[in-house]
Structures are given as C-alpha cells and as structure tokens.
Amino acid sequence: MYKYLLPLVVAAWPACAQAEIEPSAPLTLKAALALAGAANPGLSAARHELGALDGALRQAGLAPNPTLSVERVDTRRADGDRRETTLLLSQPLELGGKRAARVQAAERGRDGAAAELALRQAELHAGVIDGWFAVLAAQEQVRLAQQAAELAQRAAGATARRVVAGKVSPVEETRARVAASTVQLDLLRARSALAGARQRLAVLWGNPAPRFERVDGAIEALSQLPELPPAAVLRGRLQQAPALAQARAELARRQALAQLELGQRTPDVSFHVGGKRSEELGRTQAVFGLSLPLPLFDRNQGGVLEAARRVDKARDELxxxxxxxxxxxxxxxxDFELARQQAQALRVDILPGAQSAYDAASTGFDYGKFGFLDVLDAQRTLLQAQTLYLNALADAHRALAAIDRLLGATHD
Known part of the structure; x- marks a missing residue:
C-alpha cells in the first residue's frame, strides 16, 4: 500500500513549506526575520487559506448551470409513428439577492483570511524578535558563566599556593575547589539554556537542528529600550490590530450569510424552453414553461433564526x-515599564556597586587581606546582579514583542 502512497506524497511535497537551513555564521535579527518569513509552516498555511478563499469568491459569483432534458413517449418500434419527443432547456433564475449575498459573504470570508494572515505575520515577527533576543541574553549568560569559571579556577589555584605556603588552612583549598566545581555546573546550565534558545528560534523557520552558533549582537543591543507612546495612542493603534480586523470580518461575513438565509425564503424560478416533436402529427411544437416551488411549509425559518443568532455571537466575540x-x-x-525600570536601577545603582565590591575583594585577596570566602561572596553578588540585569532586559524585549504582536506591527 505504501508504494502507491509514496508517489502522491512526493508529488505534493513541493507545495509544502520547506525548512530553511540558515548559514553557520552569526545570525542577525534581519536574517532571522527573513528566514522565518520565507519558511514558517503556519505562515505558509495562512497564505494557502487566503488563496483557497480566492477560489471560493470566484465560485460564489457564478450563475447556476442550465439543464438539458430529453423525454420520449412510446418507445415501441411497432408504433413508431406515434412517438413524441420533447427537448427542454431549463435555466434556474436566482431571486431574492442570493448571488449578491453569497458573493458578499465570500468577500468577507476572504477579508477574514487576510486578517488571519496579518495576525500570523505579526505573531511570527514578535516570536522571532523574542527568540533572537533570548539567544542574545543566553549568550551573555554563557559569557558571564565562563568569566566566573575562570575567576573561580584562578582563586582555587591561588588558594592552593597559599596552602602550600602555610598561610591558610587546607580547608580553604577544599572550599575553593567545591566553589570552582559549582561554577562549572552553572556554566553547563548556561550552555544548555543557550542550545535550547537556539533551537526554539530555528524552529520558527522549520529547522529543528540549528547550524548557527550565535546571534550577531552584543549587550548594547539588549540595553537599547525605547520609550513607549502614551496609553491612549496605543489604544488607538489597537483598533487596527489584525485580531480585531479578523473579528470584524467574521461579523460582516455572518451578516452577509444572514442576508443569504433571508434570500433563501424567496423561491427560485426555472425557465424552460424547447420543442416537442410528434411523429403522428408530423410537426414540431415550441414548448415554454416556468416552474416555481411553493413555499407552503419550508420558508427557511430555522436557517434565518440560526443565522441571526450567529450574527449575535460574532458581535459578542468582537x-x-x-x-x-x-x-x-x-x-x-x-510589564515593559517594570522591566525597564528594573534594568535602569540595576545598571545605575546595583551593578556599579557590586563590581566595585568584587574588585576590592579580589585585589585584597591577592594581597592577602581578604579570605577566599569574601571573594566568593562578592563574585556571587556580582553575578546575581548581572543575571538580574540580563533577565530584566530580556523581559523588556519580550514585552515589546508582545506589544508588536497585539498591534500587528512588523517593523524591524
């Protein structure tokens, strides 16, 4: 069975979104956005849906096909001179504005698909920006962890030399080795987090095994946080958001479908024209006629009620x-304002003090004025402050991406 299905799958494969393989060089934000825009499966599916509704719109405007019928009376050969043959061409005529309502519903459905595509684009754009900055923050975490590991190794070596010189207890060396091992574990966790962030970003363009090792950015890119417009301005922009445009299009489509259901109460007329050939009389007679359903029982009451309630539902959903x-x-x-204030406080007040305390403890340790635990505490405080700063910057960029997603912004 599979040997018959395989050619069908292979034939359909080019129509699907293909995974992009990014270069191994450092990845810029612009390149990540381009990769995701070209190969994201969800975005490709939304484009296909929009194309499908183009076909639905074309179909909605077509008139019904005519019907050709042939009727013969008395087919016996012995009585061939008594045969009667009737040829009729019937054309249904839609009344009640059905075709106009059908076209309008198809147009509003296409508007909804266009809004869905814009929403997908905004979500993807925000997701790429969020993912790219997450990789950048993870890179900084790895760099800080590497620095901490190097400093811990240096401190452990210095402590070992002081033990040999008889200046400190061997217990200090054991503590230094344990601290160095703990920092190595932190480095492993930071590298694992970086690998996960890289994979989550590459999945956005369909590549579960990313080739790029790092993104092309520095801490300065994270620290550049813009000022948000006033809340009233943001609410005004929200009225043009893709999600609201999609809800409005759905309401308009439901209203058009309600008009179509109202039109269904008016029966369609079929016009017949043709000829009747009588062998007995030896002549052909023209035939004209009309057929009209009688709406005695079914006047589409249920369809009208259902469509009305669907309109109410769409209005409430909007x-x-x-x-x-x-x-x-x-x-x-x-969230953005909180993260921005936290980042500013950390950068201006906390980080300089933590750096100064660590520098003083490290210098004092080299001169034998401070113990290793003092250096370790200062180092841990500095790393915690740096980590909090990176987390605050990442939270701020995540909130900015969420705002862009809600507003439908797709600027770089």
Whole structure:
C-alpha cells in the first residue's frame, strides 16, 4: 500500500513549506526575520487559506448551470409513428439577492483570511524578535558563566599556593575547589539554556537542528529600550490590530450569510424552453414553461433564526476580543515599564556597586587581606546582579514583542 502512497506524497511535497537551513555564521535579527518569513509552516498555511478563499469568491459569483432534458413517449418500434419527443432547456433564475449575498459573504470570508494572515505575520515577527533576543541574553549568560569559571579556577589555584605556603588552612583549598566545581555546573546550565534558545528560534523557520552558533549582537543591543507612546495612542493603534480586523470580518461575513438565509425564503424560478416533436402529427411544437416551488411549509425559518443568532455571537466575540486585547496591551505595557525600570536601577545603582565590591575583594585577596570566602561572596553578588540585569532586559524585549504582536506591527 505504501508504494502507491509514496508517489502522491512526493508529488505534493513541493507545495509544502520547506525548512530553511540558515548559514553557520552569526545570525542577525534581519536574517532571522527573513528566514522565518520565507519558511514558517503556519505562515505558509495562512497564505494557502487566503488563496483557497480566492477560489471560493470566484465560485460564489457564478450563475447556476442550465439543464438539458430529453423525454420520449412510446418507445415501441411497432408504433413508431406515434412517438413524441420533447427537448427542454431549463435555466434556474436566482431571486431574492442570493448571488449578491453569497458573493458578499465570500468577500468577507476572504477579508477574514487576510486578517488571519496579518495576525500570523505579526505573531511570527514578535516570536522571532523574542527568540533572537533570548539567544542574545543566553549568550551573555554563557559569557558571564565562563568569566566566573575562570575567576573561580584562578582563586582555587591561588588558594592552593597559599596552602602550600602555610598561610591558610587546607580547608580553604577544599572550599575553593567545591566553589570552582559549582561554577562549572552553572556554566553547563548556561550552555544548555543557550542550545535550547537556539533551537526554539530555528524552529520558527522549520529547522529543528540549528547550524548557527550565535546571534550577531552584543549587550548594547539588549540595553537599547525605547520609550513607549502614551496609553491612549496605543489604544488607538489597537483598533487596527489584525485580531480585531479578523473579528470584524467574521461579523460582516455572518451578516452577509444572514442576508443569504433571508434570500433563501424567496423561491427560485426555472425557465424552460424547447420543442416537442410528434411523429403522428408530423410537426414540431415550441414548448415554454416556468416552474416555481411553493413555499407552503419550508420558508427557511430555522436557517434565518440560526443565522441571526450567529450574527449575535460574532458581535459578542468582537466585543470580547476588544476587551481581551485592551487588557493584554495594558499588561504588556506595564510589564515593559517594570522591566525597564528594573534594568535602569540595576545598571545605575546595583551593578556599579557590586563590581566595585568584587574588585576590592579580589585585589585584597591577592594581597592577602581578604579570605577566599569574601571573594566568593562578592563574585556571587556580582553575578546575581548581572543575571538580574540580563533577565530584566530580556523581559523588556519580550514585552515589546508582545506589544508588536497585539498591534500587528512588523517593523524591524
């Protein structure tokens, strides 16, 4: 069975989104956005849906096909002179504005698919930016962990020499070795987190095994945090958000479908024209006729009621989407402001003090004025402050990406 299915799968494969293999060189944000835009499966699916609804729109505007029928009375050969043959061409005529309502519903469905595509693009754009900055932050974490490991090894070596010289207890050397091993574990965790961040970013363009080792950026790229516009301006931009455009298009489509259901109450007329050939009379007669269903029982009452309730549902969903997006936008703005303030406080107040304390403890240790535990505490405090700073910057960029996703912004 599989040998018959395989050619079909191979034939359909080019139509699917192909995974992009990024270069092994450091990856810029612009390159990551281009890779994801070209090969993201979800974005490709949204494009296919939009193309499919182009076909649905074309189909909705077509008129019904005519019907050709042939009827023969008395087919016996012995009575061939009594045969009657009737040839009819029937053309249904749609009444009640059905075709116009059908086309309008198809147009609104296409508008909804276009809004869905824009929403997917905004989500992908925000996801790539979030993922790229996550890799950049993970790179900085690895760099800090490597520095900590090197410093711990140097301190352990210095402690060993002081033990040999009889200046400190051998217990200090054991503590130094344990501390160095602990820092090595932190380095392993940082490298694992970097590998996970790289994979999550590469999956956005369909590559589960990323080739790039790092992104092309530095801590300065993380620390550049813009000022948000006023909340009223953001709420105004929210009215053009893809999610709201999609909800509005769905409401318009439901309203058009309700009009179509109302039109279904008006029966369609079929016009017949043709000829009737009588062998007995030896002549052909023209035949004209109309057929009209009688709406005695079925007047599409249920369809009209269902369509009306669907319109009410779409209207409520639009209101719910508006409230949800406003709440999400306010939360994302608050998250950004909190992360920005934390990053500023860490950069201005905490990091310089932690760095100064560590430098003093390290210098004092080299001159024998401080013990190893003093250096270790100062180092741990500095690393914690640096980690908090990186986390605050990453949170700020994550909140910015969430705001762009909600507003549908796709700028670099």
């Amino acid at each position: 209101a719910a989407a508006t409230l949800r997006l406003e709440s999400d936008l306010a939360q994302a703005g608050a």
